[in-house]
Amino acid sequence: MAPSPDPVPGLPEQVPDAVLATLREVSTATLTTQLMARGLRNTFLGGPRPLRPGRPRMVGPAFTLRCIPAREDLDVLAVFQDYDHPQRLAVESVPSGAVLVIDSRGQTRAASLGEILATRLFRRGVAGVVTDGSVRDAAGIAAVDMPTFAAGASPTTNLVQHHAVDLQVPIGCGEVAIYPGDIMVGDDDGVVCLPRHLAAEVAAAAAEQERLEEFVLSRVDAGAPLRGTYPPDESTRADYRQWVADRPTPGGEGARP
Known part of the structure; x- marks a missing residue:
C-alpha cells in the first residue's frame, strides 16, 4: 500500500x-462557481x-480506495475471510469525520459496498461515502444516518467487477481527480471535490457569494429586472452593503455594529 501523498508540499x-x-x-x-473563478472546471x-x-x-476530507477490474482467479468469495482485504481494511481505516471515496471506474454492474460495511462506517463516525459505482442493499444504506452518494444500485457483490488494490492514493471518481485530503462536499445536487489548499479561501468566498445571492433573489422575487x-451593478451593491449592515447579528437581537 502506497503512503499517503501530499500533492502540495508543506500543506497542513x-x-x-x-x-x-x-x-x-x-x-x-x-462551490463550482468559486472553483471555476480560480480556473478549476472539472470538480x-x-x-x-x-x-x-x-x-x-456532507463535508469531510477524502480517504480514497482504488479499484481495478476484477479477475476470476483472484476475486473469489474466500478472499473476504481475510480481515485485511483492502476493502475491509479501508472501512476500518477511514478516520472519523472523513469521507470514503471509492474509484469504481464508473462501473455499476457490481456494488462497491453494502449495508453492513456502510453501517460499520457510520458507527465509526465517518462523514459519508462516495462511489462512482453502485451499492447493494440500497434501501438499507439509505436508512443509515450517513450521507451516501452512488451512481446506482446492484445486488451483485463487488468481487464480480472490482478488485480493491490501494488506499490513500490519488484516484479518479466520476471523472474527477481526487487526492487524499481533498475536501468532499455533497448535497442534493451531487458531490464536488475541493482541493484542500483552496478550502479556506473558497469557503469564505462562497459564503459571501451566497449572502449576496440571497439579497439578489429577494429583489428578483419582488419583481426587479435582471438588468x-x-x-x-454598483447601485445594487450599495443597497446590498446597507442590507448587510442592517441585518441582525447571528445569535443577537440588535443590528450589526
Whole structure:
C-alpha cells in the first residue's frame, strides 16, 4: 500500500474546523462557481447521486480506495475471510469525520459496498461515502444516518467487477481527480471535490457569494429586472452593503455594529 501523498508540499494535514463548518452552509452550486473563478472546471463528480436526498450537507476530507477490474482467479468469495482485504481494511481505516471515496471506474454492474460495511462506517463516525459505482442493499444504506452518494444500485457483490488494490492514493471518481485530503462536499445536487489548499479561501468566498445571492433573489422575487440586479451593478451593491449592515447579528437581537 502506497503512503499517503501530499500533492502540495508543506500543506497542513487538517483543514480547520471553522472552514469545514462554513462549507456545511454553502451549496455545491456555489462551490463550482468559486472553483471555476480560480480556473478549476472539472470538480463536480459525474454519476454519484444521494441515496436519500434531503440530508444535511456532507463535508469531510477524502480517504480514497482504488479499484481495478476484477479477475476470476483472484476475486473469489474466500478472499473476504481475510480481515485485511483492502476493502475491509479501508472501512476500518477511514478516520472519523472523513469521507470514503471509492474509484469504481464508473462501473455499476457490481456494488462497491453494502449495508453492513456502510453501517460499520457510520458507527465509526465517518462523514459519508462516495462511489462512482453502485451499492447493494440500497434501501438499507439509505436508512443509515450517513450521507451516501452512488451512481446506482446492484445486488451483485463487488468481487464480480472490482478488485480493491490501494488506499490513500490519488484516484479518479466520476471523472474527477481526487487526492487524499481533498475536501468532499455533497448535497442534493451531487458531490464536488475541493482541493484542500483552496478550502479556506473558497469557503469564505462562497459564503459571501451566497449572502449576496440571497439579497439578489429577494429583489428578483419582488419583481426587479435582471438588468442592474443580476449581476448587481454598483447601485445594487450599495443597497446590498446597507442590507448587510442592517441585518441582525447571528445569535443577537440588535443590528450589526
